[in-house]
Structures are given as C-alpha cells and as structure tokens.
Amino acid sequence: MGKRFYVTVDDPGGLIQDLAIFERARRFFDQEAVPATFFVVPRGEGDWQLDRQPDWLAALQGAEADGHDCQLHGLDHKGCEFGPIPDMIVALGGDLEAGRQRYRDQYWHMWRPDAYRDKLQIAIGIFAAAFGRQPLCFRTGALSQEPVLYEVVADLGMKYVSNKVTDPRGWRYIIEQYDDPGDWDPEVPSQPYWLTDRVINLPIISEYAWYLTPEKIAPHLALAVEDMGRVYAEGDVFLLVCHVQCVGAEDGLSQELLRRLFRVARQEHDVTFETVRDLVQGIEEGSLPVLGK
Template identity: 30%
Template sequence: MEKMFFGMSVDDVALRHWSTVENFRRLVKFLSEEKAPAAFFVVPVDEETDKPFNEAFPEYVPAIREAHAKGFCFAQHGLRHNRFEFGIPPDMILDLPHEAENKRYAAENRAKLAAEHTPANLVPRLRQGREILEKALGFAIEGFRAPALQESPGMFEALALEDYKFDSSACLQETGWDYLLGRAEVPPREITRERWLALRKKSAVPILPLTCDYTWYLSEENFNRMFELAKHDYLACREASVPFVTVCHVDPVWNGCGIRLLSSLFAFARRDALEKGYELVFETLDKIVRQKE
C-alpha cells in the first residue's frame, strides 16, 4: 500500500511574546489526542535578556522533556529569532504588518547582510544555539528551521558542515501569506514534485519544505478560505508523492479558530486515505526524513 506522510510542526517555542508554556502544554495535549506527533522548533536564546531559553524561561525545560518522552521531536529555531541572523526572509513575510521595521532594514542592508552570511560566521551561531538546547534538554538536536523562513547559501552550507539531519526552512505555498495580507483573489500555487525537488537542491542537508501556516490568528471569516487552501495543498502533496508538512505557532494557533482548522484537516486527511486506500502516517520530521524516498 502506498504511504503518505503528514508532518505537523510548531514554531516559536520559548519565543518571548509569542509563546507561553501553558499554550505549549495545551498544544502537546491536543496533538497527542489527535495522534499527530509533531516537530517543535525551539528558540535557543531570549533576545531581550540575551539569556539561554532555559534561564529566561526555565518552565519550558520539564514541559519539553515530557513531550520528548512521548515521542515529539524537538529541533532548533535559529539562535535569537532575529530576522537576519542566518539569512534574509522572503518578501511575503517582510510584507506582514508586524514586519514593517524589518522590511525597511532589509531594503537598506541587503548587500551588507549577504556578505555577512558566510559559513564561517554562521557555523558558530548554529553551534551556540544547538549546544544550549542539547545541554538544557539532555538529548540530541538534529533539525533546523530558520526564523521567518530566512535563508542564505551560507546557511545551507553551514547546516551541512555541522551535520544537521534535516532542515525545514523552505516553503511551497506562498498563497497562505497572500491571504494573511488580504489578497484573497490570489490562486493557490501549484505544488509539484519538481518544485519540491528543486527546493531540496538548495542544501546537502535534506530539506523538508512546508506548505504554509493555515492557523495564524485565524478568524471565523477566513476559516473556509484557509481550510480550502489546506485541503488543496494536502491533496497536491499526495498527488506529487511528497510529504505534507505544515506549521502552526504556539500562541497564534490558540488565538482564533486555528485548532479547529487543524482538527478538521487531520480528519480530512484520514478520510481521504480511507476512501482512496493508501496508508496515511502522521510522523515527526526527523523520522520522515529517514524514510527512503
């Protein structure tokens, strides 16, 4: 029987103003009940105090260890979650209203930033973040996602030099951000195996591209449009025989009807697998990447 992988992921664990340990625990509980093991991306350093996450927010350490023991995967989300620490975010993200200041900064400093994003500069940043997470949590960190999907050739090279097992910083469905910007008329991007393979070529480290976040402060009014996009992307990934990887964010998913969308999407995928007779496997990204393609 043909296999289809569903890789749930969650960003911004321990990011000040965007994640509380209560919401993190609620999310672990929800995903356990839904039998949807997820990969969580943790921010190693609190930018405001410059302290390691386990000193700034010690309450996350036992909560993460418990979730890890239950089979959830934990990976690295940048170093300080600064927009430019490993690369430059794509325009669709810099166009979001809360990114206005970063957009201006990127426009004025593009050349300088590109020159700064060399493997020699980025390897120590990667290493610092990974060591903080591994020391605090007591298990190996194998995966990486860059904050705000920033990227640079140097970042992908540095990830390979440091022997990360997977990266998930690339995206397949830009239309999700168009919707967030109120551009409701933009059609969904086509998802094909060719596009997926092209993204993977960016790095020697296997890249698991995500589609987009359908749950960001999701209002009732936008629920149907986002749910239609999520179903479209799931079916397109299935058609292209590539894993479906999506993301939500610790606080924003609870702020609106994001949880209801996820629940509906999990049910939709399970129903589709039953009807069409393929095996649907909910799995963490570290395990998906170990499967032969």
C-alpha cells in the same frame, strides 16, 4: 507505504516564552492523537536560554516522552538573523519594496557566513545541552536565509533543514489577498529534496492557521485541502507549519482549522501522523525517497 502528515509548530521557547501557551497547544495535539514537531527557539529576550529554564525543559522533555518531537528554530529569532526574509513574509508588514529596504539597511552587516556559523554553533550547543542530543533539523526564524547559509549548516554537521515553502499562498491569505494569490513556487518541490549536494530540505507546504477569524477558516481550510490533494498526488509526505502562539491561543480558531484538516486527512487520505524525527529516520533507512541531487 501510505500517506504521512507532519505538523511542525514554530516558536515555543525563546520567542513565545509563556509556557501556558505551549501547554494549551500540546494538549490540543494530544487530544487529536497527532504527534507534533516543535521547532524550539533556543534563546530570547530577557537573557532567556533554554538550557537554563527547568520548567521549559521538563515540558519539552515530557512532550517528547509522549511522542512529540523537538527540533531547532533559529537562535534568538530576531529579525533577519540568518539572511534576508522571503518576500511573502516581508509583504505581511505592508509595502514590499520598503520592507526589503528596511531589513537590508538594518541587517546587511550581519549577513556573513562567519556570523551564521557563530550563531548556529551557539544554537546547536544550547539545544544539545537541553536535550542531550544534536538537533536533526534546522529552521530559521521567519525563514531568513541565503544560499551560503546551507554551506554553513552542512559544515556544522547538519543534513536537514525545513526552510523553504512550496505554497506561498498561505501567507498571501494571511493578508487577505484571496483574489490573485499566485500558485506554488516551481523551485520548491512538495517532497523532500536535495537543496544542495549536502543538505536536504523538508519542504513546508504552507501555513494555514495563522491568527484566524471565524470568516477566514473556510477559505484557509479550502486551500489546505487543495494543497493536501495535490501533494499526495506527487508523494507520501505532507508537512505544514503552524505557530504555537496561534494553536495555543485561547480563541481556539487555529485549533478548529487544524481539527477539521486532520479529519479530512484521515478520511480522504488515510494518513499516518508522524514527527520530523520519523521523517528523517524514514529517509535515512531508504523507505522515503529524496528528489534530485
């Protein structure tokens, strides 16, 4: 079957509204001959809404026409809009317990299935108006989530999410916690798996390319290479997350890390780069397995 590599790129649209950043990221993936999957935020600050943004629609549809893919990322990408945020992300803001408490105080009243349903329905509606189709895969902003969200996702006819992380060390590395970063989350397999009886998670292995400095490239790349070897020992699917504001940044550092990682992937694992659309199609056709149920 061969190894496959999936690059998912979060936050273009309602969160990162600067189209020049998206275009820089897109050009990079074009140069690398890597089809990317953009997780697009449908709504954002300043009354921004994807289906009313002709320049963005042209850019995203043009990217899809050239082999890239677009899927759905949250609604407004504000705070904890689909439930609490995972600890590894809360910890980026400093003290973990204080951060948890702050988010809980601010957002607990929004953590209800009917609120999730309303928001997801609006998000799917905007996406469908923009692309003329339903999204295949949903990822929340900051990976906010709780179990009941996945019942809502399934009730609204969505089968795929990409919302749980196999290796949280990528986020520990962001705060330079290199000495005692832990290991993979034993509850999140590295390969696509049934998260509930109706929803499949396409696991995010990690994030390696978040706002780098030149000094960070070597350790973050080493983590990515290690993860890739471990993942491919278990299956054919390796899916990472990166962010458009980093890949499209003018410093080029995220691009440098990804370029080197793509080279290792091609040389050592002979990978094929595919999109989430391809991954879903492979699963639906039965050519890629889904673990557990």
